[in-house]
Amino acid sequence: MNEQHKYRSTDKMSDLICDNYSLLMVMSRFGLSLGFGDKSVKDVCEAQGVDCPTFLAVANFISEEQYSYSGKESDFSISALMDYLKRAHAYFLDFNLPAIRRKLIEAIDCSGSNDVAYLILKFFDEYAKEVRRHMEYENQAVFTYVEQLLQGRLSDEYNIATFASKHNQIDTKLKELKNIIIKYYPEKENNNLLNAVLFDIFNCEQDLATHCQVEDYMFVPAVAQIERKLKDEQ
């Protein structure tokens, strides 16, 4: 990390979180827990066995308007970034999406006569399935490939450019779901529950978009660089 970045390793971890609360998610996906008092980012990471440059690279990526991969291998660790992405997948699939589904059921009238309610739930389930397919493919195919790459093995059949070219945005369908709810859900006296779930969907959409950007702009170029290096060595 050099001076031009927003956050540095000597900053207090608590200042980072208060500056941008979405970094709470980043922290937990790195396996960092709260209760760090006034410790610096570096000390918190060291105490909890987390790769500090990678944590800072992601925190800065998320908080800065512009990012371009520097090409420096020392900027972050690909395997630490992969751990982070895997934990993010588990968060979306095992926690966030099921929680949104539960809240949706609570908020909409699913008694059977309401066609829009049925449509919303069906749409959501299809969406969750799509996200699962996307993330399981990354966990299984992509990360396995990259782990081999990190051990110095190139593949004849696969490269990261293939993944990048097919890496479709998964937040589009969530936008549609939001629109169905906003535009067509029948009016009721009290919309508190429905509004709460809409807030969750807005958050999830942003979270997923950022997740995909970390993959496209940090992960993919770093992996492509390893591929080039290995090819040159051959």
Ligand SMILES: [Fe+2]
């Ligand atoms: Fe992903």
Ligand SMILES: [Fe+2]
């Ligand atoms: Fe992805």
